[in-house]
Amino acid sequence: MKIMLWVLGGLMSVCGVLLAATPLMTFWETSYFFIVLLIVYGFGSILRGITKKAFDSNFLFGILSLAAGLAILFVPGLKFMTSTTIIYMLAIWFLLQGAVTLTMGLRGKKHGAETSKWLGNIVMAVLCFILGIYSLFHPVALAFSVGMLLGIYFIVSGINLVILGFQIEKKKT
Numbered sequence: 001m002k003i004m005l006w007v008l009g010g011l012m013s014v015c016g017v018l019l020a021a022t023p024l025m026t027f028w029e030t031s032y033f034f035i036v037l038l039i040v041y042g043f044g045s046i047l048r049g050i051t052k053k054a055f056d057s058n059f060l061f062g063i064l065s066l067a068a069g070l071a072i073l074f075v076p077g078l079k080f081m082t083s084t085t086i087i088y089m090l091a092i093w094f095l096l097q098g099a100v101t102l103t104m105g106l107r108g109k110k111h112g113a114e115t116s117k118w119l120g121n122i123v124m125a126v127l128c129f130i131l132g133i134y135s136l137f138h139p140v141a142l143a144f145s146v147g148m149l150l151g152i153y154f155i156v157s158g159i160n161l162v163i164l165g166f167q168i169e170k171k172k173t
Helices: 002-021 023-052 057-074 076-110 115-137 139-172
Strands: none
Touching (some): 002 139, 023 139
């Protein structure tokens, strides 16, 4: 488990550096990740429906997801609209991530965790709240900085996973 955390943490950190190094390209290409998710989910839901002969709402949603993914992929205006929507989704994601991280920090304090652990979560939560609120009111600035923000987030998350891997080792001995 600890080796997986180290590898995943290292990969996330490397990806974070790459995202931060190409911030504008990262912003314009994030919609492709969304397109791939729609297409893969659509195919998966359709195949599941066909193999199980369950032509229910999940099957219908799969067809809609596949159609939406293909439409966004082939209609240039829709890709731009998707990129714009992603900006607002990221702003809301930062706010939600801040709430989750704040809860973890407060829970850690309540259960007597080391000060550095719960205080670090609270600091991260405050940063997420600031990024989320700023991004909601300045979406153009977020469009130019999305790669940098995602890069920083991936770097910090990767480092946290590596540290978690070391903490698992310490608890076992």
